[in-house]
Amino acid sequence: MVHGSPGPAPQTAKREQFARLIARGVPNAEACRIVGINRRTGTRWRYGREITSGSGKRLHYQAVINARKREISSRYLSEDERVRIADLHRAGRGVRAIATELGRSPATISRELHRNRDPASGQYRPFTAQRLAAVRRTRPGRGKLVCDAVLRRFVQDRLEKRWSPEQICHELRTQFPDDPDRHVVHETIYQAIYRPDLGGLRRDLPKVLRTGRQRRKPHRRPDARRTGGLVDMTMIDQRPAEAADRVVPGHWEGDLIVGAGNRSAIGTVVERSSVS
Numbered sequence: 001m002v003h004g005s006p007g008p009a010p011q012t013a014k015r016e017q018f019a020r021l022i023a024r025g026v027p028n029a030e031a032c033r034i035v036g037i038n039r040r041t042g043t044r045w046r047y048g049r050e051i052t053s054g055s056g057k058r059l060h061y062q063a064v065i066n067a068r069k070r071e072i073s074s075r076y077l078s079e080d081e082r083v084r085i086a087d088l089h090r091a092g093r094g095v096r097a098i099a100t101e102l103g104r105s106p107a108t109i110s111r112e113l114h115r116n117r118d119p120a121s122g123q124y125r126p127f128t129a130q131r132l133a134a135v136r137r138t139r140p141g142r143g144k145l146v147c148d149a150v151l152r153r154f155v156q157d158r159l160e161k162r163w164s165p166e167q168i169c170h171e172l173r174t175q176f177p178d179d180p181d182r183h184v185v186h187e188t189i190y191q192a193i194y195r196p197d198l199g200g201l202r203r204d205l206p207k208v209l210r211t212g213r214q215r216r217k218p219h220r221r222p223d224a225r226r227t228g229g230l231v232d233m234t235m236i237d238q239r240p241a242e243a244a245d246r247v248v249p250g251h252w253e254g255d256l257i258v259g260a261g262n263r264s265a266i267g268t269v270v271e272r273s274s275v276s
Contacts, residue, residue: 011037018045019045022046077108082129082130084101086124089124095110095113115132116132116133148182151172152201154168154172156201158171159201169184239251246272246273250273255267255268
């Protein structure tokens with residue numbers, strides 16, 4: 001019996017070592033270097049990932065660190081608002097009265113009372129409604145481009161002409177001024193390009209983007225630490241006048257030059273009154 005070549009050896013030990021380093025605050029790139037793995041592999045280990053198998057089944061690989069709690073946009077109803085809706089609805093208040101009380105659209109309240117009622121009793125129960133809404137948010141939906149063949153062809157045609165997603169979004173509002181269902185934001189188009197399973201576009205379309213990038217460059221979170229960022233730094237235009245005039249000794253000025261790949265650095269410190 002002929003056996004095929006063995007698959008890659010399990011990297012459980014490396015993964016556990018990587019997790020310990022990240023938990024201690026070691027930067028991702030440094031942890032990858034210590035463990036001896038590719039930086040892209042470390043990123044997948046750190047944040048987890050989802051892949052689609054050959055049979056179409058979606059597989060989820062858990063992150064080695066606890067993911068930060070997902071922040072829900074304020075445009076969605078909160079649990080407290082749902083409790084308030086239930087109380088007002090039970091008291092006999094109408095949809096518009098409830099909407100005014102909560103500062104929401106009457107359509108939002110009407111949709112909430114119909115979509116998230118308890119399937120068993122038919123009554124609106126706030127905690128059941130919260131659970132149903134949470135499940136619905138995690139369920140992937142079909143995007144506009146998948147459901148609308150005309151919209152999909154319009155977007156794909158412009159992309160082939162090397163239009164940017166931003167230009168296409170503006171053109172959609174011009175071509176379909178009375179059809180808001182065909183108005184999309186540029187992020188929708190980017191998602192459709194890089195996730196053909198969600199957008200229904202051809203898989204070779206990333207090549208026609210001006211960047212030519214085959215994979216999306218991840219956006220930095222607003223609270224993420226920036227490489228090389230200095231904390232509580234005083235800008236040059238904010239230094240006191242005596243330092244700017246080079247009259248009073250004791251004011252120092254520093255500079256830092258970092259080499260390629262952060263592998264080398266040169267720091268300089270001079271006293272301003274001695275340099276003129």
